[in-house]
Amino acid sequence: MSSAGLLSACTNKPDTESIAVVTDPVSYVNTLVGSQSDSALSTGNTYPAIALPWGMNFWTPQTGKNGDGWAYTYTAKTIRGFKQTHQPSPWINDYGQFSLMPVTNFTTVDENLRASHFSHQAEKAHPYYYSVYLADHDVLAEVTPTERAAMLRFTFPESNSSAVIIDAFDKGSELKLLEDNQTVTGYTTRNSGGVPANFKNYFVIKFDHPVEKAELYSDITPTKKHQLTADHVQAAIHFKTKKGEQIIAQVASSFISPEQALVNLRELEGHQFGEIVKMGQNRWDKVLGKIQVGGGTVDQYRTFYSCLYRSTLFPRKLWEVNADGQIVHYSPYNGEVRPGYMYTDTGFWDTFRALFPLLNLVYPEENQKIQAGLINASQENDFLPEWSSPGHRDCMVGNNSASVVADAILKGVNTKELTQLYEILQHDANNVHPEVKSSGRLGYEYYNKLGYVPYNVGINENVARTLEYAYDDWCILQVAKKLNRPQEEIDLLTKRAQNYRNVFDPKVGLMRGRNEDGSFQKPFSPFKWGDAFTEGNSWHYTWSVFHDINGLIKLMGGKKEFIKQLDYLFVAPPIYDDSYYGSRIHEILEMQIADMGNYAHGNQPAQHITYLYDYAGQPWKTQFWVREVMNRLYQATPNGYCGDEDNGQTSAWYIFSALGFYPVCPGSPQYALGAPLFKKTIIHLENGKSIHIDAPKNSVDNRYIDHLLINGATYDKNYLSYPELIKGMTLQFDMQSKPNMQRGVSDEAAPYSMSTAK
Numbered sequence: 001m002s003s004a005g006l007l008s009a010c011t012n013k014p015d016t017e018s019i020a021v022v023t024d025p026v027s028y029v030n031t032l033v034g035s036q037s038d039s040a041l042s043t044g045n046t047y048p049a050i051a052l053p054w055g056m057n058f059w060t061p062q063t064g065k066n067g068d069g070w071a072y073t074y075t076a077k078t079i080r081g082f083k084q085t086h087q088p089s090p091w092i093n094d095y096g097q098f099s100l101m102p103v104t105n106f107t108t109v110d111e112n113l114r115a116s117h118f119s120h121q122a123e124k125a126h127p128y129y130y131s132v133y134l135a136d137h138d139v140l141a142e143v144t145p146t147e148r149a150a151m152l153r154f155t156f157p158e159s160n161s162s163a164v165i166i167d168a169f170d171k172g173s174e175l176k177l178l179e180d181n182q183t184v185t186g187y188t189t190r191n192s193g194g195v196p197a198n199f200k201n202y203f204v205i206k207f208d209h210p211v212e213k214a215e216l217y218s219d220i221t222p223t224k225k226h227q228l229t230a231d232h233v234q235a236a237i238h239f240k241t242k243k244g245e246q247i248i249a250q251v252a253s254s255f256i257s258p259e260q261a262l263v264n265l266r267e268l269e270g271h272q273f274g275e276i277v278k279m280g281q282n283r284w285d286k287v288l289g290k291i292q293v294g295g296g297t298v299d300q301y302r303t304f305y306s307c308l309y310r311s312t313l314f315p316r317k318l319w320e321v322n323a324d325g326q327i328v329h330y331s332p333y334n335g336e337v338r339p340g341y342m343y344t345d346t347g348f349w350d351t352f353r354a355l356f357p358l359l360n361l362v363y364p365e366e367n368q369k370i371q372a373g374l375i376n377a378s379q380e381n382d383f384l385p386e387w388s389s390p391g392h393r394d395c396m397v398g399n400n401s402a403s404v405v406a407d408a409i410l411k412g413v414n415t416k417e418l419t420q421l422y423e424i425l426q427h428d429a430n431n432v433h434p435e436v437k438s439s440g441r442l443g444y445e446y447y448n449k450l451g452y453v454p455y456n457v458g459i460n461e462n463v464a465r466t467l468e469y470a471y472d473d474w475c476i477l478q479v480a481k482k483l484n485r486p487q488e489e490i491d492l493l494t495k496r497a498q499n500y501r502n503v504f505d506p507k508v509g510l511m512r513g514r515n516e517d518g519s520f521q522k523p524f525s526p527f528k529w530g531d532a533f534t535e536g537n538s539w540h541y542t543w544s545v546f547h548d549i550n551g552l553i554k555l556m557g558g559k560k561e562f563i564k565q566l567d568y569l570f571v572a573p574p575i576y577d578d579s580y581y582g583s584r585i586h587e588i589l590e591m592q593i594a595d596m597g598n599y600a601h602g603n604q605p606a607q608h609i610t611y612l613y614d615y616a617g618q619p620w621k622t623q624f625w626v627r628e629v630m631n632r633l634y635q636a637t638p639n640g641y642c643g644d645e646d647n648g649q650t651s652a653w654y655i656f657s658a659l660g661f662y663p664v665c666p667g668s669p670q671y672a673l674g675a676p677l678f679k680k681t682i683i684h685l686e687n688g689k690s691i692h693i694d695a696p697k698n699s700v701d702n703r704y705i706d707h708l709l710i711n712g713a714t715y716d717k718n719y720l721s722y723p724e725l726i727k728g729m730t731l732q733f734d735m736q737s738k739p740n741m742q743r744g745v746s747d748e749a750a751p752y753s754m755s756t757a758k
Helices: 258-268 273-288 298-311 355-362 364-381 401-410 418-429 444-450 462-482 487-496 499-503 549-555 559-571 586-594 609-616 619-633 649-659
Strands: 006-009 019-022 058-062 081-085 098-103 123-125 130-134 139-145 149-155 159-167 173-177 183-188 201-207 213-218 227-230 233-241 246-254 291-294 319-321 327-330 337-339 670-673 680-684 690-694 704-710 713-715 719-721 729-736
Touching: 019 680, 058 130, 058 139, 098 139, 098 201, 098 246, 139 273, 149 258, 149 273, 159 246, 173 213, 173 233, 183 233, 183 258, 201 258, 213 227, 227 233, 246 258, 258 319, 273 298, 291 298, 291 649, 298 649, 355 364, 355 401, 355 649, 364 401, 364 418, 401 418, 401 462, 418 462, 444 462, 462 487, 462 499, 499 549, 549 559, 549 609, 559 609, 559 619, 609 619, 609 670, 619 649, 619 670, 619 704, 649 680
Parallel strands: 690 729
Antiparallel strands: 006 019, 019 291, 058 081, 081 098, 098 159, 123 130, 130 139, 139 149, 149 246, 159 233, 173 183, 173 227, 183 201, 201 246, 213 233, 291 680, 319 327, 327 337, 670 719, 680 690, 704 713, 704 729
């Protein structure tokens, strides 16, 4: 690594060495991390997103067949196109997609026959630029993006039969060659759900060369038309090329109209290909550079910034800027064009845990817009989304929009429309979407009456729902207190926030399904995945009492028993019961091969568990296990994750953990303390302040905190405070190879719990 990407950061403190920090963070990003995945085993289930941060459109090389959720897999041998994509995960799949593919010796538009072999040795994959050599066509293909447009450059050999194939996908599409003989317009309606009946993604493709000939195809059958609407429309745009001749395609799209697609094309106006590349590189360096790290290894830098890249992709913009400079969006909830912001492609069941807290701390300006978009979403369909892509998707459980909204309010990121937001939260807590049962609260009638969702009333994943609803009620309670709501509302929310107690069985010391008559389910296996739980078992979900870990400790019989249960989780054999699913799902396999007992970091319900030792007076075990997870389960390689990356959540866990703290309970002002990964970290806050994290003795062996100074004063707590962090802060960690069993052991050292809060 060259020294050009490092900047000396002197602290003027005698015990802190001068440590260089990264200044060109995007150069460390590997966009292929997690792409060596399939439906049976996920090492991320990602694709190389060629995009700007939170950009409306992503691009990706397409190795999978049209409609395949695994659009790009690292083990594939051929590429069949370069696709504009909006896919948040292979399980949710894509919408509004179309592709371009350069070919020579043109014979067919068939996606299988047009595909070309490629090699990773001839592939450059950056967030702002992608290139690959297509061996069967002797073409170098390059892509560089803006937020709503992209420039594609194809370097051809000498050929009389060069062509660019435009694939508008099936399920209803259109293409048209305009009279200038250089521009193709069209639309695609391809989607996987979550769209109104009038959904279209309108696109425009403008070539810098006159077209020799254009042929439109209905699927793979040629027609003699220059405009075609059919189930599956494709085009072959022909050119005669000299050796080394470059054909550039300027591409933009809009969910609003063909005219707006032309407006979005202006993002490329006046810029050469190399300028777009440089603009994208600068944008990524600015966003990723909000956190500078130093004193680590090159592999650690690559892992950290690849994770930060993933943490700043989703939720994506769904808003556009019209010809008059106004911010507008196509509503995926009612099909209308409305004013204001809109974001999409995120599942709050995943991202409420760490991704949104990361936005609130490091990127609050972006989250202000996201929060404004949530208000718009609620006005356009009466419910906040829980999983959006682009509109409501029936996926996962919980009512965790309450957490996403509350954390932004309580951290001062969102200060507008608070009364309206509170009313929305109350509405969603006491209703369920009539069509999409994952929005609102399925089983709310039982929950409100009994204090839990029963096991035997036909509502699956009932314990998971109960635990998350109780936490979500605590989140709503915090907003209610801030707004000085009537005492009866405060009291009711306070009571409901303790509903987690109703599904704890003291006989087994774990959470367990409970029938409508109050009896616990029989038979019971704590290793049974699914059923009463969501993509996990009782050992994973028992700890999902984010807002009252001290209350959970008391239910378990005290700190000693709590620690005993935690310790067992990490050393228990990775046994499982998959009878609910009928076969071993990929999340189970990922737990097994991680070699961390029954701890399942590859799925979100378990990801906070490593920090729970902080609450029971043994923070050194948190320090051990957090570093263990970072070292063993994350790498900047194609198989670098230990499960689904899930729209930034699994990445955000790593970012927070590398900083040395983690938001166990979003909505509270505290972060549980871990231990930093790097010797030097600087977080540049948007208010102009900075957080300096110094740990000069950090090493592979030195993972334990001996003592900690904050702004020069000894600090013995196992948490950090958001109000203090945003003022700017210097943390000096003295790291050592042996745990300090005297630090952070008092009851007062524990992070926030509802039952001990004053």
